[in-house]
Amino acid sequence: MAEVADLKDFIGRKFCENVGLSPEVLFGEDLSLGEVILRSEKMHNSVDLMEAFAKSSNALRKEYGVRVRLPALSLETPISRVMELFVQECQQGRNS
Amino acid sequence: MEATAYQNASLAAGLGESDTEPALQRPGVIRDLYRAFKEEGRTLMDITWEQHRHHESRRWSVMELLAAVRPEQLTELDRFVIWNAGRAEMTAKPSADRMSRLADAECRRFQSTEPAVASIIQSLGTWSRYWNEEESHHEMGFLQLTRMLGFASLDDATVLDYRKIFPDDDLLRTVTMLSFSEGIAAVNYGQYMRRVRDPGLKALFKHVGADEVQHMQYFISFAKAMVDSGAYPAKEAFAVAHLFLREGGELYGVAREQVEHRETHVNWWDHLEEGASEMVAAPESLERKRSLILHALKRITGISCASAEEVEDTWLELVGC
Numbered sequence: 351m352a353e354v355a356d357l358k359d360f361i362g363r364k365f366c367e368n369v370g371l372s373p374e375v376l377f378g379e380d381l382s383l384g385e386v387i388l389r390s391e392k393m394h395n396s397v398d399l400m401e402a403f404a405k406s407s408n409a410l411r412k413e414y415g416v417r418v419r420l421p422a423l424s425l426e427t428p429i430s431r432v433m434e435l436f437v438q439e440c441q442q443g444r445n446s
Numbered sequence: 447m448e449a450t451a452y453q454n455a456s457l458a459a460g461l462g463e464s465d466t467e468p469a470l471q472r473p474g475v476i477r478d479l480y481r482a483f484k485e486e487g488r489t490l491m492d493i494t495w496e497q498h499r500h501h502e503s504r505r506w507s508v509m510e511l512l513a514a515v516r517p518e519q520l521t522e523l524d525r526f527v528i529w530n531a532g533r534a535e536m537t538a539k540p541s542a543d544r545m546s547r548l549a550d551a552e553c554r555r556f557q558s559t560e561p562a563v564a565s566i567i568q569s570l571g572t573w574s575r576y577w578n579e580e581e582s583h584h585e586m587g588f589l590q591l592t593r594m595l596g597f598a599s600l601d602d603a604t605v606l607d608y609r610k611i612f613p614d615d616d617l618l619r620t621v622t623m624l625s626f627s628e629g630i631a632a633v634n635y636g637q638y639m640r641r642v643r644d645p646g647l648k649a650l651f652k653h654v655g656a657d658e659v660q661h662m663q664y665f666i667s668f669a670k671a672m673v674d675s676g677a678y679p680a681k682e683a684f685a686v687a688h689l690f691l692r693e694g695g696e697l698y699g700v701a702r703e704q705v706e707h708r709e710t711h712v713n714w715w716d717h718l719e720e721g722a723s724e725m726v727a728a729p730e731s732l733e734r735k736r737s738l739i740l741h742a743l744k745r746i747t748g749i750s751c752a753s754a755e756e757v758e759d760t761w762l763e764l765v766g767c
Binding site: 394395396397400401404405407408409412419421422 | 613615616619685686688689692693694695758761762765766767
């Protein structure tokens with residue numbers, strides 16, 4: 351299993367790519383999921399957001415061989431909490 | 447064409463002049479709409495006439511059904527369910543209004559490049575008028591009944607709030623979502639119908655539930671045609687199925703832990719009051735809804751999944767990196 355710092359770096363990059371926001375905005379301001387939808391030009395609603403996380407999950411699977419499954423999250427959830435959940439899922443070592 | 451339509455209408459009305467004229471086929475939902483337009487050369491007028499015949503053949507009277515309800519025989523739970531159903535049905539109109547607007551915009555997008563797709567979408571937009579009208583029977587049936595039962599009438603501010611038009615989304619997602627919601631509503635009305643003792647109220651639930659099943663079939667047909675055409679990717683239908691079926695997803699309605707507060711519109715499903723929500727979240731009810739969603743997803747995409755996990759796995763594959 352990769353180091354947590356590496357995982358966070360990878361996941362963070364994928365989140366930014368897939369939601370179309372810079373790290374300074376997304377993580378610097380620790381946006382809530384609702385704010386991500388409002389601030390991103392790529393996102394219109396929670397299904398778009400779900401797809402962005404699905405792409406990040408697929409990238410993790412390709413790179414590290416782990417499968418991340420996310421529960422339903424409220425739009426108030428901050429992005430830092432989503433990152434924690436991704437890392438936790440990776441650490442539980444759910445191999446694909 | 448007008449002469450044919452007239453002859454058919456005359457036959458349907460029992461005014462046919464000859465025994466040798468063919469009997470009208472029973473109207474129904476066209477299951478393979480893409481093939482109908484693309485390969486069978488059917489026109490929008492053909493399809494609209496079929497929709498119209500189907501609509502007319504299924505009409506029923508709210509006034510007659512309400513006259514058969516015996517308010518004094520209704521239980522507290524009956525009254526509660528009627529109150530909830532009235533509010534639930536209020537939001538069908540803004541959903542249908544959104545559909546006609548969205549369908550017309552999408553139809554124009556394909557008009558010059560993919561005429562069959564433009565026709566499929568126009569047939570959806572056209573059908574939305576029947577859907578809207580049928581839903582008005584549900585809304586008026588339950589709301590008028592709440593007034594007959596002595597509940598306070600909705601004030602104008604509340605009506606305005608419930609009429610907020612739903613925000614636009616990808617058309618395939620929207621149509622898929624509606625096929626699921628209609629199926630869920632049909633299961634809910636079936637649950638209520640089995641519990642109710644008053645024959646009048648039972649009949650009302652039965653008619654409304656049958657309409658919802660028919661709406662589900664139409665939405666499946668439109669979504670399938672959109673996927674069959676290749677203009678809309680199946681992943682969008684899978685995204686909506688995952689949204690509903692995942693842990694804590696939309697399928698669980700008001701019973702789920704996270705229920706969004708929306709400023710843009712009212713989603714009745716999030717607002718069911720206690721009692722009604724327990725009934726619709728009962729295990730047998732959830733199982734029926736799950737199977738209807740899986741069945742609809744298979745009809746729309748041609749891909750069969752047996753569980754929420756399989757839906758998620760397939761959706762992830764379709765989404766890619």
